[in-house]
Amino acid sequence: MYRNRKxxxxxxxxxxxxxxxxxxxxxxxxxxxxxASVAKGLDExxxxxxxxxxTAINAESQHLLTEAQTRTLLEATTKANLAGHQAAAxxxxxxxxxxxxxxxxLNILNPVIASVNELxxxxxxxxxNEDTKQKIQLxxxxxxxxxxxxxxxxVTGGN
Amino acid sequence: xxxxxxxxxxxxxxxxxxxxxxxxxxxxxxTISVATLLDxxxxxxxxxxxxxxxxxxxxxxxx
Numbered sequence: 001m002y003r004n005r006k007x008x009x010x011x012x013x014x015x016x017x018x019x020x021x022x023x024x025x026x027x028x029x030x031x032x033x034x035x036a037s038v039a040k041g042l043d044e045x046x047x048x049x050x051x052x053x054x055t056a057i058n059a060e061s062q063h064l065l066t067e068a069q070t071r072t073l074l075e076a077t078t079k080a081n082l083a084g085h086q087a088a089a090x091x092x093x094x095x096x097x098x099x100x101x102x103x104x105x106l107n108i109l110n111p112v113i114a115s116v117n118e119l120x121x122x123x124x125x126x127x128x129n130e131d132t133k134q135k136i137q138l139x140x141x142x143x144x145x146x147x148x149x150x151x152x153x154x155v156t157g158g159n
Numbered sequence: 160x161x162x163x164x165x166x167x168x169x170x171x172x173x174x175x176x177x178x179x180x181x182x183x184x185x186x187x188x189x190t191i192s193v194a195t196l197l198d199x200x201x202x203x204x205x206x207x208x209x210x211x212x213x214x215x216x217x218x219x220x221x222x
Binding site: 035036039040042043045046047049050053054057067068070071074075077078081082084085088089091092 | 193194196197199200201203204205206207208210211212214215218220
């Protein structure tokens with residue numbers, strides 16, 4: 001029943017995102033559009049991380065997560081937040097996504113993407129409460145998708 | 160748009176709070192300047208850092 005519910009939620013989420021028009025927009029060879037796409041991705045990532053943190057902290061206060069599990073999540077999100085802040089500073093300083101800035105941003109974001117991938121793969125394995133586990137898994141997957149979209153823009157967008 | 164709202168209502172019934180996240184993402188679609196987005200991102204990153212630090216300081220790792 002758990003697997004069916006999880007698949008059901010995943011399908012509903014995919015449909016909702018599709019219907020709402022959330023998609024990875026092609027920026028082609030437009031470095032200004034690519035810059036806007038990166039800015040949007042950073043903003044979305046920041047808000048998703050906020051929800052992850054609040055969910056984890058609230059769950060821990062209700063003993064649905066252990067302190068160790070919460071600490072793991074918050075230490076990872078802290079690194080992501082610091083990297084996001086650095087990336088935002090670089091993005092703010094340029095008017096279009098030039099090759100040097102793309103490289104700088106990729107150097108900042110690649111470790112974060114690897115960290116989030118690890119959390120998605122293994123970070124919720126020990127969570128016993130299924131509802132909490134599913135919520136955090138879904139939120140991590142959302143963050144992963146956002147960061148992957150930014151990564152794609154940095155790799156293929158700009159000039 | 161109507162279909163999207165129906166789907167969101169269904170999803171929110173199954174998983175409260177998720178619809179809020181999806182609408183938040185949709186709100187940013189192409190209508191806000193880069194500078195404003197970055198200002199919002201920076202403010203949120205800073206708030207996140209503070210929130211996490213407060214919790215981590217209050218719950219130090221046990222040796």
